[in-house]
Amino acid sequence: MSPSQRKTTLRMVIGSFVAGAGAMVLVGLVAPVAMQGGLAMTDAAASAFVQPEPLIAPLDVVAIEAQLAKADTEMLAMRETTADEVATLARLAGR
Numbered sequence: 878m879s880p881s882q883r884k885t886t887l888r889m890v891i892g893s894f895v896a897g898a899g900a901m902v903l904v905g906l907v908a909p910v911a912m913q914g915g916l917a918m919t920d921a922a923a924s925a926f927v928q929p930e931p932l933i934a935p936l937d938v939v940a941i942e943a944q945l946a947k948a949d950t951e952m953l954a955m956r957e958t959t960a961d962e963v964a965t966l967a968r969l970a971g972r
Contacts, residue, residue: 878886
């Protein structure tokens with residue numbers, strides 16, 4: 878096989894591959910949309926979108942700060958009640 882015949886054969890193989898891939902895309906993607914009328918503008922209609930309430934509720938900052946203050950108070954109370962046990966554990970650990 879001469880070099881020019883190899884080039885011609887290679888170009889033919891690549892060309893047929895590209896044509897086949899293009900045909901598959903056309904049949905697989907475009908044809909179903911066209912068959913269902915997806916490209917037709919006759920069914921297009923506008924409708925108003927009304928959102929009944931916000932998707933994210935506004936934060937109640939006062940309630941959050943109260944919750945954090947309560948948690949801080951509880952944590953300090955727990956530290957006071959467990960201070961002896963923590964000191965014992967630290968002594969046993971050799972610290």
